[in-house]
Amino acid sequence: MAIMSYREALNRAMDEEMARDPAVVLMGEEVAEYDGAYKVSRGLLDKYGAERVLDTPITELGFTGLGVGAAIAGMRPIVEWMTHNFALLALDQVVNEAAKLRHMSGGRLSVPIVFRGPNGPAEYLSSQHSQALASYWVHVPGLKVVSPSNPADAYGLLKSAIRDDNPVVVLESEMLYSDKGEVPDEETLVPIGTAAIPRTGTDITIVAFGRPVKYALEAAATLQLRGISAEVIDLRSLRPLDEPAIMASVAKTGRAVVVDESWPAASVGAYIAHRIASERFDSLDAPVAFVSSEDVPMPYNHTLELAVQPSAAKIVAACLRTLYLEE
């Protein structure tokens, strides 16, 4: 096992897939000569040339649509959005084109494309640059959506996304890019649609995805000190969703806390809480708790922005409430 950063793991995935398949190209703002705004594409221009690693103008709608067109014409583009915040300019091409072309053509078209970039809160960026927008994509049939929480999954999920014959949205996290972890030395694909259980437990289930998985694991360690055994489910894939993994865990523990760093309404976390309540009502010993960001745009001030987001402490508190224990 090699130790590498989340950023390096994503880079390795693209590097291997570009070496494997000449139909794979990477396009986006600053991906080539600048090595990527977050250095995820470092070195790829030198290795694969300007025909396959393309700097675009700052026209998210235009180059996202161009990627969709290339995909229906036999290529496998990776479109990098500098952040998901800017991808809102490209919503039409993802929702109305990439997700619909197979359907509207009665199955005659295929759209093998990856849309990837950082999503979720960063630091000191205020409300236009610190948004968790998973539900914008998870809402839409025709798309797949993955959200890796660690370098190994970033590597394995991105490889699967590039090989998938469907449009796949990859939610990376700017705050995870420098996180390090073990990544298998041999080529490994993480299947889309399968959750991981990074910590097993018997008393309560914490369901999370992306960066908050770190907080969930911290919370579980804190709870262990009080003799509480928490199981952590890292969803990894949001569409499709590994409901069997969630339901099996809740059937075992009888208690669930769902964590999502987005706003509460119409969020992935709210949907999962609803699914658990519907499907495991008989197993539950307490209402499903939900830890989301506060329902406010992100402030610039650091103390305030941290207060807005989920944290290990907030997850611990939610678990204790769900267990009917005092803080």
Added chain:
Amino acid sequence: MKAADRALYWNLRNEMTRIRHFEETTGQMYGLRKIGGFCHLYNGQEAVAAGFSAALDHERDYVLTGYRDHGHALAAGMNPDEIMAELFGKITGSSRGKGGSMHLFDPKQHFLGGNGIVGAQIPVAVGVAFAQKYQKTGGAVVVFFGDGAIHQGAFHEALNLAKIWNLPAVLVCENNQWGMGTGWKRVSAVDDFSLMASAYGVRGERVDGMDVLAIYDAAQRALADARDGRPVLIEARTYRYKGHSMSDPQKYRTREEVDEYKKQDPIYLLEQVMKEAGLWDEAMAQSQDDEAESMATKAVAFAESSAEPALHTIYEDIYAGEPFFMGRA
């Protein structure tokens, strides 16, 4: 008059006639409620689709358009039976009854839609052009859109991308002069859309969209440029005879305006040219008309006799590979 020209003229007349008959029949079927939803007819604009189709290399080139797509689909070589069945929402339709009028597709004929979002097809088309260049197919891509679409960011972003990457793309604005109920001059900073090309350093050309021979010539030049990596913008000044869609009462324009344009009808104009050139053959014309009518009649019969899609098909054609559905246990 060369023999090749003679064949070309008759082919152009035939293509326009086929489209005209198909659309007349489509309008009738809509009136009979065999077809529902938004249905945008191409009557009056036939010269644009026919002129370009004659100039295309259908083995290599691709065509995309917006929602007024029946004429382009026919000109691309799509099976009229499958088109009509799609309009009827039948399982034998080109999209198995899932796309309808605005979403006709036939990758085998290099026709990639059919798109219901104004202007969205332009970046997609430029992406198809990117793939042609990358794969070195030698093919070019022609994308049609209306006078409403040219003001979308999608047009401007796509034309810029086509230019900076030297893509084999021809962008054709079919200016039928009415963006739904809004006169094009009310919402345009320029009164000649070909001028917009200059903002992106590409060649722009305005063509009489009622003159199929002018369209054919312009298409040949544009395709030659595009194949050399020089994208082109063309404005084809045309006119639609019918409403924006079948549900349009057309209160924004006068009967006289429509009648005035019908005097420049593209089929009539070509026939005048053919008569002056001594090419006219009444029997040949009658035979083309009869064939076009029987094509439309046969398409309706096919659509009528086709089955409705089974309910389980709502879960098909969404994903490649194993399908999945949220909200199910």
